[in-house]
Amino acid sequence: MLKMSKLAKAYYTDTVKTQALQPFDLEVKQGEFVAVIGPSGSGKTTFLNIAGLLEDYCEGQYTLDGKDVTGLSDKQKSRLRNEKIGFIFQGFNLIPELNLFDNVEMPLRYRSFSASERKQRVMDALQQVGLASRKDHYPQQLSGGQQQRVAIARALAGSPAFLLADEPTGNLDSKMADGIMSLLKDINAKGTSILMVTHDTEQASQAQRIIEIRDGVLSERHAPEQAIA
Amino acid sequence: MLTYYFKLAWLSLRKTPLLSMLMVSTIALGIAAAMVTYTVSYMKTKDPLPGKSDRVFTVQLSVWGPDQPYLMVDGQEEIPEMVSYRDAKNLKAAGKAQRESALGLFKMMSRAEEQTQRDSQMRMIRTTHNDFFAMFDVPFLYGGAWSEQDDRAGNRVVVITKALNEELFGGVNSVGRHIVLGDSLMQVVGVMDDWFPIPKFYYLSSHAYRDPESIFAPLEYQINQEIFSRNDVTWACWQDIEDVSFSDFMASDCVWLFYWVELESDANRAQYMDFINAYVEQQKQAGRFARENLSRLFTIEEYLRWAKVLSNENDMAVWLAFAFLLACLLNCMSLMMTKFYGKGSEIGLRRAVGASRRDICWQFLCEAFLVGLFGGVLGLLFAQLGLQLVQQIFTYLNATIMQMDLRIMLMTLGLSVVTSILFGLWPIYRAAQIQPSSQLKSL
Numbered sequence: 001m002l003k004m005s006k007l008a009k010a011y012y013t014d015t016v017k018t019q020a021l022q023p024f025d026l027e028v029k030q031g032e033f034v035a036v037i038g039p040s041g042s043g044k045t046t047f048l049n050i051a052g053l054l055e056d057y058c059e060g061q062y063t064l065d066g067k068d069v070t071g072l073s074d075k076q077k078s079r080l081r082n083e084k085i086g087f088i089f090q091g092f093n094l095i096p097e098l099n100l101f102d103n104v105e106m107p108l109r110y111r112s113f114s115a116s117e118r119k120q121r122v123m124d125a126l127q128q129v130g131l132a133s134r135k136d137h138y139p140q141q142l143s144g145g146q147q148q149r150v151a152i153a154r155a156l157a158g159s160p161a162f163l164l165a166d167e168p169t170g171n172l173d174s175k176m177a178d179g180i181m182s183l184l185k186d187i188n189a190k191g192t193s194i195l196m197v198t199h200d201t202e203q204a205s206q207a208q209r210i211i212e213i214r215d216g217v218l219s220e221r222h223a224p225e226q227a228i229a
Numbered sequence: 230m231l232t233y234y235f236k237l238a239w240l241s242l243r244k245t246p247l248l249s250m251l252m253v254s255t256i257a258l259g260i261a262a263a264m265v266t267y268t269v270s271y272m273k274t275k276d277p278l279p280g281k282s283d284r285v286f287t288v289q290l291s292v293w294g295p296d297q298p299y300l301m302v303d304g305q306e307e308i309p310e311m312v313s314y315r316d317a318k319n320l321k322a323a324g325k326a327q328r329e330s331a332l333g334l335f336k337m338m339s340r341a342e343e344q345t346q347r348d349s350q351m352r353m354i355r356t357t358h359n360d361f362f363a364m365f366d367v368p369f370l371y372g373g374a375w376s377e378q379d380d381r382a383g384n385r386v387v388v389i390t391k392a393l394n395e396e397l398f399g400g401v402n403s404v405g406r407h408i409v410l411g412d413s414l415m416q417v418v419g420v421m422d423d424w425f426p427i428p429k430f431y432y433l434s435s436h437a438y439r440d441p442e443s444i445f446a447p448l449e450y451q452i453n454q455e456i457f458s459r460n461d462v463t464w465a466c467w468q469d470i471e472d473v474s475f476s477d478f479m480a481s482d483c484v485w486l487f488y489w490v491e492l493e494s495d496a497n498r499a500q501y502m503d504f505i506n507a508y509v510e511q512q513k514q515a516g517r518f519a520r521e522n523l524s525r526l527f528t529i530e531e532y533l534r535w536a537k538v539l540s541n542e543n544d545m546a547v548w549l550a551f552a553f554l555l556a557c558l559l560n561c562m563s564l565m566m567t568k569f570y571g572k573g574s575e576i577g578l579r580r581a582v583g584a585s586r587r588d589i590c591w592q593f594l595c596e597a598f599l600v601g602l603f604g605g606v607l608g609l610l611f612a613q614l615g616l617q618l619v620q621q622i623f624t625y626l627n628a629t630i631m632q633m634d635l636r637i638m639l640m641t642l643g644l645s646v647v648t649s650i651l652f653g654l655w656p657i658y659r660a661a662q663i664q665p666s667s668q669l670k671s672l
Contacts, residue, residue, distance in 0.1 A: 045666075054581060054666040075585045082583020093578045097240045107582035109233055154582070 001161060001193055002028040002051065007060030009046055020046045023060060024218035026211065028162070028195060033188045035207035036197045043216045044197045045166065051195060052085055052164045053077045065161050082110050086155030086192075090167035092147040094139040094154075100126065101135040104154045111158065125153035129183060145176030152183060162193035169203065181206060231595070238596035245568065249600070252564045256604025259557025260645045261611030266550035268616060268633050270543040273438065277426040278365060278529055283495045285364060286526040287431075288488040290316055291509060294467035295519035308523045309465055310433075310536070311484040314452070316512075321358065325504045326490035328360035332432060333448055333486050336461040341397035342407040342414065352393075354410065355442040356451040362388065362419070364491040365431065370394070372404035372419035375447060379418075383449030388419040393443035408444070413454065415446065430529045432487055433463055434536035448486075452479065482517065490526075502526055554648070561600070562652040569593055569660035573667075580665035593657040594650060601649025605642040609633075612641065 008023040020043050028034050038044045049055035050062070053069060062069050065084050069077065086107075087093075094103045104125055108118045126132040129149035131142075139147055148168060155163050165184065169177035181203055188194050196207065204210050210221040242249040276282050291308045293299045300307040312320075317331035333356040338349040361367070362374035371394075375386040387408060394403050394417075403417045428437035451457070455475040464485035470478060492501055505524050512518045533539045569576075576589055584592075616631045633641070 049666040052581065055664075075587065078580065078583050078585040078588075081581065087581050093574070095575055095578070097244045106579065109230070110579075110583040110585075110588060158583075 001030045001032075001065060002026075002195070003061075003063040004051075005061045005063075007050065007057050007062055009043075009050060009055070009057050019216055021050075021057075021213075022217045026218065028193055030161075031188070031191050031193055032209060033185070033194045033207045034196070034209045034211060035204035036195065036211045036213060037199060037201060037204045038213035039199070042213045044199075044213050047213060047218070048164055048166050048195070048197050052087060053081050078110070082107055082158060084161045086158065086160035086163040088148070088151055088155050088163060088165040088168045090170040092139070092144070092151045092171070094147055094150055096139055099136050099138050100131060100142075100150050100153075103139065103150055104135075104157050106154060107158045121157045121159075122153075125157040126150075128156060128187075129153045143176070144172050145179055148172060148176075148180050149183065152180070152187070156187065156192075160192070162195060163187065165194060165196040167198055168196065169198070169200070177203070230591075234592045234595040235599070237592055238599050241568075241572070241596055242599060245571075248564060248568055252561050252568070252600050253603045253607055255557045255561045255564065256601060256645055256649055257607035257611055259554035259561075260605060260608030260641060261615055263547075263550045263554040263644070264608065264612040264633070264637065264641045265615040265619065266546050268612070268637055269619065269631060270547050271637065272427055272631070274539050274543060275427065276530075277428055277430045281366070281491065282529045284493070284497070284528075285489060285491045286498065286501070286528055287532050288312060288320065288490060288505065289525050289527065290505070291518055291520055291523045292316060292482045292484065292512075293518075293520050294482070296467075298520065299465070299467070306521070306523060308525075309484040310487070310532075311463070311465070312486050312488045313482050313484050314479045314486060315481070317448075317486045317488050319508070320488060320490075323504070323508070325501060327493050328364040328491040329489065330358040330361040330364060331448055331486040331488050332357045332361070333451055334432070334442070334462045335451060335456050335458060337411045337456070339408055339410050339444060342409055344397070344409075349409070352444055353442040354444045354446055354451075356446050356448040358448060360491070361445070361489075364489060365426065367424050368422035370420045370422040371402040372417070375418050380447050380449060383447050383451075383453040385413050385415045385450060386418045386447065387415045388421060388445040389417055390421050390441065390443045391423055394420045410444070410446070411454075411456075413450075428533060428538050430533055430538075431489060434533075434538045437533070437536075437538045457485075495528075498526060558648050558652045561604075561649065562656060565597065565600070565653050565656040566659065569656045570663075572660070573663050576660055576663045577665040577667065580663075586661040589661045590657050593653065593660055597650045597653030597657065598646055600653070601646035602642070604649060605645030608645055609638060609641050 004024065004026045006023045006025060007021070009021040011018045011020055036044055036047060046055065050057050064080060067080065069080065072080065101122055104122045105118055108121055113121070123132055123135070126135055129152050131146060131149055131153065134142070139150065142150065168184065169180050172180060184194055184196070185206065198204050212219050212221055278285060289308055289310055290312050292313060293308065298306040299309050312331070321329060321331065335354050335356065336351060337354055339352045340349040358380050359374040359377060370391055374388065375384065379386050387410070389408070394400060397403070397408060398406060403420060406417050407414050408417065424441060429439060429441060430437065457475065457478065462485060464483055466481060466483035468481055468483070470481060470483060473481065490501065492498060505526070506522065509518050509522045509524050527535060530539070579589060612633065616633070620628055620631045
């Protein structure tokens with residue numbers, strides 16, 4: 001599903017080279033729920049940006065759903081992002097002037113779906129997160145937890161192969177966070193792979209696998225005992 | 230997809246009403262200033278006689294005395310722009326042009342026959358030959374020009390303007406009815422339709438943007454009636470004319486008439502000039518035209534340029550106005566830069582969920598288009614107000630030169646949209662370059 005071989009990332013300034021990620025291998029299979037943990041500044045976000053095709057890597061190979069993404073054009077990468085990846089962000093990233101329907105519909109607008117199919121997909125996604133009845137509301141009329149559910153619906157609407165979640169509960173209280181985690185687990189149970197960055201070890205322990213990044217070095221922790229069912 | 234982009238553009242403009250208003254008003258102001266200046270300049274300089282302005286000429290003759298030139302301009306001798314009655318009569322009698330008319334002017338009290346003496350008003354009377362109307366493509370509402378016979382005999386006939394016909398006769402067909410001109414009862418033979426040649430090229434440059442006279446009468450009528458007031462019209466003499474009689478004045482070299490000819494084509498210009506030179510030579514033999522022969526023909530445009538009716542000042546004003554527009558556009562560009570940069574996180578998000586750079590460009594192009602369109606509409610409104618203001622200030626000018634025609638209105642909208650997009654390109658390009666990964670934490 002997602003395969004990275006000897007992938008590495010470095011940033012260059014005039015005189016200094018900063019190795020953000022040391023060369024690593026990683027494979028995530030269809031249906032897996034993988035947590036990525038590590039302290040601040042360890043390279044988690046860089047890893048996630050590379051996985052989400054938002055940032056280029058310096059060396060190695062990255063295959064997404066069987067397709068090598070090395071050297072793809074901006075347009076090709078945009079298309080791949082649109083079709084294969086659903087993003088969930090810590091800050092929800094909903095557009096305030098669009099209602100829930102329009103927010104969820106956004107990724108579908110960049111694909112050639114008919115209006116009726118778009119509507120069907122948006123309503124299905126909103127249904128899945130339990131907010132179909134509030135499709136005409138605006139983000140600011142919802143609680144944080146509900147906003148994150150809308151963001152999840154937006155990520156799901158295009159039926160992506162996997163979800164990339166960057167601290168999805170970071171801005172929520174524990175009760176709301178539990179709700180979001182349980183929603184993510186439900187989604188994963190239906191076959192969508194999830195790659196989730198978190199620094200909450202308790203949440204990470206709910207994943208099937210845990211990848212730890214420390215000073216740019218990726219390592220796999222042994223499988224937690226309490227993996228999700 | 231385009232409708233989606235326009236919807237986003239509209240929402241985006243509504244989200245920041247103040248900034249949007251500022252952008253739209255900035256463009257509107259620039260567009261209005263540019264278009265007010267352009268309109269006045271365009272209307273002032275457009276061809277007043279489309280289709281034949283290159284074969285209609287005014288004749289200027291070297292009729293002046295031996296002692297000193299008519300005028301010296303920049304060290305060059307100038308000749309009068311007007312001709313004497315004597316020469317006008319000779320040229321007309323020679324009949325070498327397809328059409329030709331002398332143009333005189335006098336001022337007199339006038340009224341409809343039915344009106345009382347008290348209703349009389351002082352009006353300018355244009356005296357000319359009947360060719361005037363055909364030569365200058367004057368449209369008629371009722372009747373037409375007077376006949377050649379009327380010209381020769383100086384009959385008491387007039388052609389009046391549509392406006393005067395409204396005033397005196399309530400707009401009905403007044404052909405056959407009479408107006409009183411001083412002591413004469415003049416029969417109306419024609420009522421002109423709307424006719425506002427801009428500039429009014431056929432007489433003195435100082436009259437170029439005034440309305441045409443409201444009454445036209447045969448030149449010979451003026452001569453027969455011995456009407457000539459030295460205080461009311463422009464004239465010049467090199468001879469001493471103190472205490473000369475009317476007939477002596479008319480036989481003198483005093484200039485007070487414009488003379489216009491229409492030739493079959495501009496190719497006949499040289500031929501007609503040969504005739505003029507021959508005429509001057511003949512007059513020299515008879516003891517007139519003592520100076521070097523500088524006689525010439527001017528097309529309408531040549532005359533207007535020579536008389537400085539058309540000048541580079543017009544162009545200069547337009548350039549200045551467009552420079553102001555440029556300043557406004559640069560201002561708007563920086564506002565757009567601020568606006569689009571402020572949307573960095575939205576751009577990041579859209580890029581993340583699958584929008585390509587091109588998609589982002591289209592979205593913001595639509596926004597720049599809307600800013601331009603609204604700016605254009607508001608600019609048109611401002612321009613109308615501006616033109617009305619100009620009209621109030623320059624009341625002596627013909628109001629027609631301060632009106633936008635459809636072409637200029639469409640041009641205004643087009644200019645506004647095109648320039649907004651053009652000056653939006655850089656902000657749009659910059660916006661599309663925003664790295665999504667740098668923005669996603671901050672929406």
